[in-house]
Amino acid sequence: MKEINKIYEHYFDLIDSYFGSIKNYLEDNKYSHIDLGMAIADYPLVSDLMLDAINDLDRQIMKFWSENSSKALDSLRKQDSLKCVYSGDITPVLLEDFVKKSLLYIDTIVIPDPVLHLTIFKNQTTMDKKYYLKSLVRHVFNLWKLKDLMLADLEKNALVILPINLNVVNEYDKNIILSNACERFANYVSKIFRQGIDNEKDALAFLERFDDIKELFSAIKQTDLLPNIFKKFDTFEEFLESFIDTKVHFQMEGKTVGFEFGEYLLSQFIRVQEHKFFCEKVSGEPIYDYDLPYFFFSYEMGGLDMDASISNALQKEKFKWLGNVPLDALKILREENKLENMRSILRKGITDLKAKNDEDLLKTSEQLERNLKEAFDEQEKEIASLKREIAVIIKKEIPIEIMGYVVGFIPYLGDYISLLCVSRSIKNLLNQREELKQKIDDKKTDFINLLIKSYKGE
Amino acid sequence: MEFNFFNDAMKIYLDYISRQFKKNPNYKPHPLIRALTNAMDGIETAKEGENVRGISFEGTENNIYEPYMVIVQKTKGGIEIKKILNLKVKKEIPIDVMIMIFRLQIQLDKIDGETVSPQQLVDALNEVIPGNKFYALGDRWKEARDRFAKLLNEGKINLAPNDPKIEEFKRIDKNTPWENYSNGLRALIGPTILYGSDMNKKIVITTPTNARIEKYKVFDFVTEFMLRENVEYFRD
Numbered sequence: 004m005k006e007i008n009k010i011y012e013h014y015f016d017l018i019d020s021y022f023g024s025i026k027n028y029l030e031d032n033k034y035s036h037i038d039l040g041m042a043i044a045d046y047p048l049v050s051d052l053m054l055d056a057i058n059d060l061d062r063q064i065m066k067f068w069s070e071n072s073s074k075a076l077d078s079l080r081k082q083d084s085l086k087c088v089y090s091g092d093i094t095p096v097l098l099e100d101f102v103k104k105s106l107l108y109i110d111t112i113v114i115p116d117p118v119l120h121l122t123i124f125k126n127q128t129t130m131d132k133k134y135y136l137k138s139l140v141r142h143v144f145n146l147w148k149l150k151d152l153m154l155a156d157l158e159k160n161a162l163v164i165l166p167i168n169l170n171v172v173n174e175y176d177k178n179i180i181l182s183n184a185c186e187r188f189a190n191y192v193s194k195i196f197r198q199g200i201d202n203e204k205d206a207l208a209f210l211e212r213f214d215d216i217k218e219l220f221s222a223i224k225q226t227d228l229l230p231n232i233f234k235k236f237d238t239f240e241e242f243l244e245s246f247i248d249t250k251v252h253f254q255m256e257g258k259t260v261g262f263e264f265g266e267y268l269l270s271q272f273i274r275v276q277e278h279k280f281f282c283e284k285v286s287g288e289p290i291y292d293y294d295l296p297y298f299f300f301s302y303e304m305g306g307l308d309m310d311a312s313i314s315n316a317l318q319k320e321k322f323k324w325l326g327n328v329p330l331d332a333l334k335i336l337r338e339e340n341k342l343e344n345m346r347s348i349l350r351k352g353i354t355d356l357k358a359k360n361d362e363d364l365l366k367t368s369e370q371l372e373r374n375l376k377e378a379f380d381e382q383e384k385e386i387a388s389l390k391r392e393i394a395v396i397i398k399k400e401i402p403i404e405i406m407g408y409v410v411g412f413i414p415y416l417g418d419y420i421s422l423l424c425v426s427r428s429i430k431n432l433l434n435q436r437e438e439l440k441q442k443i444d445d446k447k448t449d450f451i452n453l454l455i456k457s458y459k460g461e
Numbered sequence: 462m463e464f465n466f467f468n469d470a471m472k473i474y475l476d477y478i479s480r481q482f483k484k485n486p487n488y489k490p491h492p493l494i495r496a497l498t499n500a501m502d503g504i505e506t507a508k509e510g511e512n513v514r515g516i517s518f519e520g521t522e523n524n525i526y527e528p529y530m531v532i533v534q535k536t537k538g539g540i541e542i543k544k545i546l547n548l549k550v551k552k553e554i555p556i557d558v559m560i561m562i563f564r565l566q567i568q569l570d571k572i573d574g575e576t577v578s579p580q581q582l583v584d585a586l587n588e589v590i591p592g593n594k595f596y597a598l599g600d601r602w603k604e605a606r607d608r609f610a611k612l613l614n615e616g617k618i619n620l621a622p623n624d625p626k627i628e629e630f631k632r633i634d635k636n637t638p639w640e641n642y643s644n645g646l647r648a649l650i651g652p653t654i655l656y657g658s659d660m661n662k663k664i665v666i667t668t669p670t671n672a673r674i675e676k677y678k679v680f681d682f683v684t685e686f687m688l689r690e691n692v693e694y695f696r697d
Contacts, residue, residue, distance in 0.1 A: 020480055024469065048466075051564060055588075
């Protein structure tokens with residue numbers, strides 16, 4: 004077993020020792036990890052017992068990563084693969100679907116360890132205990148569902164987790180990350196409000212003045228620099244209200260809407276810098292499962308390159324059907340070394356692209372859709388053509404030859420050909436038919452066909 | 462989702478114990494679990510349908526604390542825990558109390574050593590027993606003493622006129638340290654700190670600040686307390 008797989012085996016042993024007692028409640032449906040998180044958090048008395056019992060998880064997970072982080076990182080660095088580092092939520096809402104979409108194109112998905120993230124977050128904030136338990140169970144089991152894939156003995160690991168968190172970064176780098184984020188945040192606020200703002204404190208002080216969402220929205224001057232969701236008042240208001248609502252779980256003092264907006268923006272610029280840092284560390288591309296974090300990263304980087312654009316475009320709602328692809332098929336795709344073929348299908352017409360904004364990403368996703376459609380059509384045409392060839396053999400050639408063979412009559416081959424030759428000829432035809440059938444079977448079980456089935460919801 | 466309350470609580474706690482053993486092979490689980498382990502030891506040789514008892518307790522040769530008996534039955538499919546009894550109060554332990562005991566053990570495990578301070582005791586009790594009802598008197602004992610004296614003079618303390626505690630109190634010099642008061646007198650004076658207060662507390666722990674309380678005594682206190690007849694009133 005590879006070193007990195009041994010590390011993850013230990014990781015899951017650790018998780019099992021804390022959450023194994025409730026794993027039997029994880030049902031076989033996509034949202035079961037979310038349901039389980041809610042059910043456990045609402046479980047009278049037992050939720051309190053669970054919270055007490057897992058109280059030292061923060062120290063244990065920190066200990067685990069202090070022993071294994073460098074080994075996992077080294078092993079990943081040595082792996083010559085296309086890696087993408089996830090950022091956005093703690094884990095993607097449906098990690099399984101996210102993985103299915105992403106692994107069509109990339110070799111390795113790197114996910115920040117949700118346990119490390121949540122335990123650190125809990126210690127740094129006044130997070131409501133039940134909210135913590137709900138989140139922990141939800142994200143732990145989101146990952147647990149992918150355990151087999153994580154531990155699969157593949158040449159290149161398909162899914163890995165790493166201790167990606169600002170708090171595990173050394174002080175020197177952390178200061179750089181934070182000061183860059185503050186600078187970029189101040190610069191962004193300055194631009195969108197057309198104000199001469201120099202630093203993050205002034206930016207927050209400026210935003211704090213707004214205690215009305217409408218007033219705040221109207222004060223934004225350069226709307227082309229906003230993510231799509233912020234461009235219309237309705238969606239802006241909806242977003243900001245739901246962001247403020249989440250603070251209920253942290254017993255935080257309410258500030259003005261302007262200040263809250265500022266805090267959100269600042270947190271995004273910090274996340275972007277942190278993400279950039281970890282992408283560089285593993286030589287990976289950034290990947291997201293929703294538009295907002297993607298927007299802030301591409302704003303910072305001035306656009307994403309082809310690989311990152313394709314992997315991010317695959318996360319669009321229109322590819323939801325990829326969630327129907329069986330998880331094992333992803334292993335097969337890798338075991339049969341067909342990932343490169345899949346990549347070339349997806350890349351058609353997207354080379355040298357640099358997605359700078361949401362629209363570019365949309366265009367990329369449209370091209371991907373066309374590429375997949377083309378591959379599906381081609382596949383179906385090939386299968387149809389093979390079927391036609393078989394039909395020809397069955398309907399015409401074989402009956403005639405068999406007839407000739409059986410009655411001893413040799414049609415159009417001449418008297419000099421012996422029955423033995425005829426027999427051989429028939430055998431060849433039968434073999435040919437079997438080969439064609441095998442080709443169809445291969446086509447039917449190959450990855451493109453699995454995609455077609457998933458697309459059609461079969 | 463249909464939960465199994467007893468099984469889930471037991472499994473979570475047993476997982477906790479097994480993690481503690483990994484960290485410290487000398488870890489000593491709560492007597493309830495030790496009693497269960499003792500019962501399980503005997504189950505192998507038992508016949509189907511037969512009950513096996515396991516007993517365990519804390520304390521010294523002369524003072525027994527937390528005596529528990531667990532009765533398990535060998536069934537066709539496995540093992541069924543039939544009863545968990547606290548032999549001191551001679552009552553079965555309801556599941557909610559069992560969970561509180563487990564939680565209390567976890568809270569106390571966080572504190573090094575075999576004893577706890579009164580404040581640590583109160584913190585653990587407030588953590589485990591709903592309602593945040595416990596209060597450590599600590600250094601406010603002088604305040605409680607003076608208030609008690611005032612209430613006594615005003616006839617607001619409901620005691621029989623010849624109750625020996627009144628005499629005992631009157632005899633005590635003002636400079637007497639709190640630890641030299643008898644337990645009974647401390648228990649009488651302490652709760653007056655709540656008199657007229659808006660603190661939503663119901664029990665005052667009057668143990669002197671520098672005293673140490675054996676952990677196993679805490680469990681006895683909680684078990685007896687939670688199994689009292691009027692506990693429902695306290696739970697509200």
